[in-house]
Amino acid sequence: MASRAASTSNAQSWFLHRITGTFLIFMLITHFWVQHYDQQTATISHDVLSTEQIENDVLPGYTPEAEAAVEARFGETAEVTPHDVVMLRLADPVYAVLWKAFNILFLIVALHHGFYGLNNVMSDYIRNPMARKTAKVLSWSLALVLFVVGTYSVLVAGW
């Protein structure tokens, strides 16, 4: 293996793109399962409507336990919304740290994967080297802003 002029190399970004892509497969499945389908991992879960209920125009609601938990935290008049349920999970005394860590990692992985891909597309279509560099700096700055906002949101949620 020969030594290389690493400063010009783009290999690490490409390698990270592969790694984050692999991570995203599992993290997206976990994310969708926990947010939308799970009955166990989340502290609170959605009601699942039966065919008869759907035919009778019953709207999806939460279990009495979910409503009780939300009211206990946000007051008697609180309505149970998906946002409240997510907040409850992120306030869980046992699992909150785990979910926050998962969400922040998910955020980093998704941002790197997405913005590396976006930069590939931009470098395909932007011919002018100066414009290309500007687009690159702007896009990664946006990624940084999204990372800060996202991490802050995850950290303070439920706490």
Added chain:
Amino acid sequence: MTLNVEIKRYNPEKDDAPHWESYEVPADPLDSALALLLHVKWHIDGTLSLRKSCAHGVCGSDAMQINGENKLACSVLVQDLVDSDGATVKFAPLPAAPVIKDLVIDQSRFFEKYREVKPWLINDNPAPEKERKQSPAEHEIIEEATKCIMCGACTHACPSTWASPDYLGPAAMLKAYRYTFDTRDDGEGERLDTVDSENGLWKCYTIFNCNEACPKDIDITRWLSALKRRSAVTA
């Protein structure tokens, strides 16, 4: 059978832009596509320009777009292109290259990229008395890549080439693989520095157009992936 042969013609001294012209050509299903073009040139319109030399899939000079796909005209049979009398076969120059005339493209950019990857043996050690030896197992690693005939079908089938004229392209990078993985070669560092760049490996999005186009059935994407891995571990 008689075929309707459509050729994208362009004469820079007369035409403002390329245009399609049609010719009725008698053909046998076992004729090569090149035979259709030669019939046009020899019997209908002698002004048609095309490159061809060996006509047997060795020299690689007659790569062109046939019915929308990059192929070697001498290596594809009429029966594999059309199945009925009166059917249309369309010939156009390879895409994403300046056209000199009719089906002849300007290959200078293609070969500039080829030279960029230093497609020769780099080894400063004094040559042994007879030859630099390589075991069959060592040769096996690069065997398939050595079959490239530099026809350009792959590079001009690649959307990254279409998007970016500076992109090295699969043909040049396959050559980089061929020498980088040659056990007799010491030029890995400088060659990887060339392919591990903005216009190199990372613009390969692994869409396999090069594999589809290669008349020698080289698994180009596979070898470029090996080159990517080597770049990643040495960067």
